[in-house]
Amino acid sequence: MSWCCNLSSCYCSFQIVSQRKLTKALLKQGNTAGKSSIMVTAEELSGNDDYVELCFSARKLDDKDFFSKSDPFLEIFRVNDDGSESLVHRTETVMNNLSPVWKSFKVSLNTLCSGDHDRELKCTVWDWDSNGKHDFIGEFQTTFKEMMRAEQEGKQIQWECINPKYQMKKKNYRNSGTVILNHCK
Numbered sequence: 001m002s003w004c005c006n007l008s009s010c011y012c013s014f015q016i017v018s019q020r021k022l023t024k025a026l027l028k029q030g031n032t033a034g035k036s037s038i039m040v041t042a043e044e045l046s047g048n049d050d051y052v053e054l055c056f057s058a059r060k061l062d063d064k065d066f067f068s069k070s071d072p073f074l075e076i077f078r079v080n081d082d083g084s085e086s087l088v089h090r091t092e093t094v095m096n097n098l099s100p101v102w103k104s105f106k107v108s109l110n111t112l113c114s115g116d117h118d119r120e121l122k123c124t125v126w127d128w129d130s131n132g133k134h135d136f137i138g139e140f141q142t143t144f145k146e147m148m149r150a151e152q153e154g155k156q157i158q159w160e161c162i163n164p165k166y167q168m169k170k171k172n173y174r175n176s177g178t179v180i181l182n183h184c185k
Contacts, residue, residue: 052112052144053185055104056091061161061177062098064127064135069096071128072137074179078113079120088112088121093128104183109144117145125161125179138163138176151184 025033056074064070073093077085089107094100113119121142127135138161150157160175167173 050109051106052109053104053106053183054089054147055102055182056179057099057101057182058125058161058177058179059099059158061100061125062137062163064137069098070135070137071095072097072100073126073128073134074102075124075126076112077122077124078111079122080114085122095128098177101182113144117148118143123159123179125177136163137161140179147181147184150181157181 023037026036026038027033058072058074061070061072071093074091076088076090078088079085088111089105091102091105094102109115109117113121121144122139123142124139125137127137129135140159140161142159147157158178158180161177161179163173163176166176
């Protein structure tokens with residue numbers, strides 16, 4: 001394996017990865033170690049390159065803005081074998097709307113769940129802010145298997161969007177809205 005990195009670019013070449021996780025220091029000009037590092041993780045894939053089309057919406061999300069309504073977006077993360085999370089998809093932001101319908105999107109099953117239909121997916125909902133400090137609305141967990149089962153049975157599946165901080169602090173807290181799977185094809 002060889003590495004070459006500078007402040008504006010980084011490239012590396014790999015032979016067969018025999019380790020599941022590898023961390024290397026990034027080098028400054030002159031090949032001296034800098035303060036940054038890169039971590040490469042590897043997981044075996046099932047070889048299934050099928051794609052799935054997903055479409056989500058939400059209802060009655062918490063309002064995080066003072067002078068208007070929240071500007072929500074949804075992120076889907078695959079939970080890896082080592083417990084880390086990999087961002088799979090981030091929806092567009094729907095401005096000024098507490099019941100958004102996000103555009104449908106396609107993603108490969110390898111990207112979504114590494115081909116493992118039982119792999120946990122963590123979904124988070126955020127209120128977009130122009131300064132980049134987005135406000136957390138809530139989260140939920142699911143699996144591709146759960147989504148497909150609902151689609152096959154003709155049922156609409158929805159999850160309570162939970163903010164753990166509110167759940168611990170507020171006695172009567174129920175949820176911060178619900179997220180609905182409109183279709184899974």
